[in-house]
Amino acid sequence: MKNKIKSILITNDDGFNAAGLKVLKEIAKIFTDNIFVIAPKFNQSAKSRSITLNQEVNFEKKSDYEWIIDGTPTDCVIFAINHLMKDFKPDLILSGINAGCNIGDEVSYSGTVAAAWEGAVRGVNSIALSQFGGNENLYTYDYAKNSAYQIIDNLFNQTFDYPMFFNVNFPSSSFSKIVNKNFLYTKLANQKKADEIILNENNKSFKIGQMLTEINNFSNTDLEAIKNNKISITPLSLDITNLDRFNYLIDL
Numbered sequence: 001m002k003n004k005i006k007s008i009l010i011t012n013d014d015g016f017n018a019a020g021l022k023v024l025k026e027i028a029k030i031f032t033d034n035i036f037v038i039a040p041k042f043n044q045s046a047k048s049r050s051i052t053l054n055q056e057v058n059f060e061k062k063s064d065y066e067w068i069i070d071g072t073p074t075d076c077v078i079f080a081i082n083h084l085m086k087d088f089k090p091d092l093i094l095s096g097i098n099a100g101c102n103i104g105d106e107v108s109y110s111g112t113v114a115a116a117w118e119g120a121v122r123g124v125n126s127i128a129l130s131q132f133g134g135n136e137n138l139y140t141y142d143y144a145k146n147s148a149y150q151i152i153d154n155l156f157n158q159t160f161d162y163p164m165f166f167n168v169n170f171p172s173s174s175f176s177k178i179v180n181k182n183f184l185y186t187k188l189a190n191q192k193k194a195d196e197i198i199l200n201e202n203n204k205s206f207k208i209g210q211m212l213t214e215i216n217n218f219s220n221t222d223l224e225a226i227k228n229n230k231i232s233i234t235p236l237s238l239d240i241t242n243l244d245r246f247n248y249l250i251d252l
Helices: 019-028 073-084 102-106 111-121 137-155 222-227 243-250
Strands: 008-011 033-040 060-061 066-069 092-099 126-131 165-170 183-185 191-202 205-216 231-235
Touching: 008 019, 008 060, 008 073, 019 033, 019 066, 019 092, 019 137, 019 183, 033 073, 066 073, 073 111, 073 243, 092 111, 102 111, 111 126, 111 183, 111 243, 137 231, 165 222
Parallel strands: 008 033, 008 092, 033 066, 092 126, 126 165, 183 231
Antiparallel strands: 060 066, 165 231, 191 205
């Protein structure tokens, strides 16, 4: 018998008015009518797990189920879990759908993944979802819209001894054909080589531009899946301890 999802918390890092959030709400409605949307007021991409400490965080209550938070994705989940939903934790947190992929080394920067991470830390099953090629147009999320239900339902109904924490990336809607079982369980790629620095010596400032990459350890990675037009499903861990090194050190 499948587990029933009674309530879902939705957030993102692209902002409350983002197209991907609208699509994710429609997907969530297939599971339940009890959907809470607590999302940032402005785009919070690449904020990772940053939180706003010892400062006022303004919010706007749109309804009993929708709140806009002038803070980070992690601020949104902390406010939701510790205040709005403190007496009834959601069965599932969905973060996204992000405009663009979050794969490999990008994951540690991602506000989308960070929101799911915060949920999993709090004991709630959490999934981050991203769409390659997604932008402000709703149609660019068609691949995620047409396949996310199956992925979420499958993951939620697996048996885990601890809260699940997954990072899901969908290939581009513009060139991908959706077929049955068009997904791969993957590990994170290691693709970062350097970062573009745009220097302004007159203003004594710089901008960080695009990530410069090279392909390492390509096999069975999220990057390989996306390049082959397949959905990437990566199980993530809350414990980032290097267990091999830890065991080596305590045996010295």
